Amino acid sequence: MIIICRILLAALIIIILWCLMLLPRRGQSGWDRLADARYAHRGLHDMEKGIPENSMTAFRLALEKGFGAELDVHLMADGKLAVVHDSDLSRVCGKSAVIEDLRAEDLKDYPLKGSNETIPLFPEVLALFGKKAPLVIELKVEHGNAAALTDAVMALLRDWEGAYCIESFHPAVLLHLKKHYPHVIRGQLSENFLRSSDAGTLTWPVRAILTLLLTSFVTRPDFIAYNYIDRSCPSLRLMKRLYGVHEVGWTIRSKEILERLEQQGVMPIFEGFLP
Numbered sequence: 001m002i003i004i005c006r007i008l009l010a011a012l013i014i015i016i017l018w019c020l021m022l023l024p025r026r027g028q029s030g031w032d033r034l035a036d037a038r039y040a041h042r043g044l045h046d047m048e049k050g051i052p053e054n055s056m057t058a059f060r061l062a063l064e065k066g067f068g069a070e071l072d073v074h075l076m077a078d079g080k081l082a083v084v085h086d087s088d089l090s091r092v093c094g095k096s097a098v099i100e101d102l103r104a105e106d107l108k109d110y111p112l113k114g115s116n117e118t119i120p121l122f123p124e125v126l127a128l129f130g131k132k133a134p135l136v137i138e139l140k141v142e143h144g145n146a147a148a149l150t151d152a153v154m155a156l157l158r159d160w161e162g163a164y165c166i167e168s169f170h171p172a173v174l175l176h177l178k179k180h181y182p183h184v185i186r187g188q189l190s191e192n193f194l195r196s197s198d199a200g201t202l203t204w205p206v207r208a209i210l211t212l213l214l215t216s217f218v219t220r221p222d223f224i225a226y227n228y229i230d231r232s233c234p235s236l237r238l239m240k241r242l243y244g245v246h247e248v249g250w251t252i253r254s255k256e257i258l259e260r261l262e263q264q265g266v267m268p269i270f271e272g273f274l275p
Contacts (some may be wrong), residue, residue, distance in 0.1 A: 018168070019081050022213060022235055024245040025220040030185050031246060033163035034134050034267065037068040041251045041271035042085060044069075052092065052112035054083050059128055069129070070136040070250070074124055075149040078103040081122035081156065087142050093119075100142050122153070126160050134163035136225075136248070136269065138189065139173045146172035154181050167225050167248070169210070174219035187248060188213060191227035203258045213239065223248055225269075228261060 036272060043053050043058025044065060054071055054216050062069045072085045082099050085183050089097045093110040099119070102110070107118045129135055139149050150166075150173050157164065166177060167187035177186045193199045193207035202210070209215065211233040223246035231249065239245040250269040252258045258268045258275055268275075 019238060019242060021217045022239045023217045024239060024243050025222050026243060028185055028222045034165055037134050038066045038275055039070045039136050039269045040192060041070050041269050047114055051114050052115050052117060054085060055112055055117045057117060059125055063132055068134040071125060072138045072140050073153055074099045074140045075152055076102055076143055079152060080104040081152055083120045083122055083125050125155055129162050131162050137164055137166050139166060139168040141170040141173060146170055147176050150176045171215040171219050174221055178220055185222045187223040187225045188221040189225045193231040220247060225250055228252055
């Protein structure tokens with residue numbers, strides 16, 4: 001009986017600690033400016049029509065159709081910010097280069113595959129959207145540049161009047177936002193890294209920590225942007241049930257799934273169709 005009681009006590013302590021580690025920030029103002037929009041993943045791109053992802057044409061089309069946009073930002077060698085998903089440009093440009101090693105003047109030599117467009121700079125996208133539609137801005141950390149990348153992005157957003165939130169897979173971005181830019185709505189990107197092919201060189205303990213959102217008590221995210229396929233994650237469910245954390249679902253590829261998730265209060269990021 002004593003052994004059973006000790007096991008139950010240990011289990012209770014583990015559950016309490018688990019819940020405490022999932023504590024988000026609550027009550028941050030501004031979510032209502034974001035929640036009613038649908039977000040085109042990397043713009044409203046369609047390579048069959050010659051419209052690359054994260055291109056100015058894709059962003060213009062998203063605006064024309066009444067959508068917000070999700071986009072990706074990298075810090076270049078000259079301190080400028082490029083809007084592109086991959087650090088290695090081989091997939092999107094068909095030429096091998098690392099965006100962090102390039103300068104803004106180099107981008108003319110790297111047209112986006114299937115078009116005459118080049119990789120946009122972040123200020124170009126901000127100027128396009130203005131107050132017209134909100135943005136979900138993902139920060140792509142490379143080589144430990146989380147602080148420098150975040151500071152560079154925030155320097156451009158300081159006087160921008162549009163609605164936006166910032167998300168990242170890297171908890172260091174959220175921690176930097178928490179310490180230096182607490183007014184910004186911040187979100188933790190995640191998925192099931194235990195089975196993801198994109199986990200790269202992450203160790204299994206790190207994969208588990210990121211999958212289960214166990215950095216939340218330190219970074220205090222306002223929302224969790226989770227791969228909707230993996231949203232049965234017990235930590236995500238606990239955060240929603242216990243704390244009412246906002247959920248963003250990515251990347252949705254059917255109207256039926258999008259509408260079902262919206263009914264459950266999920267803010268959608270979509271691609272491949274028109275809702």
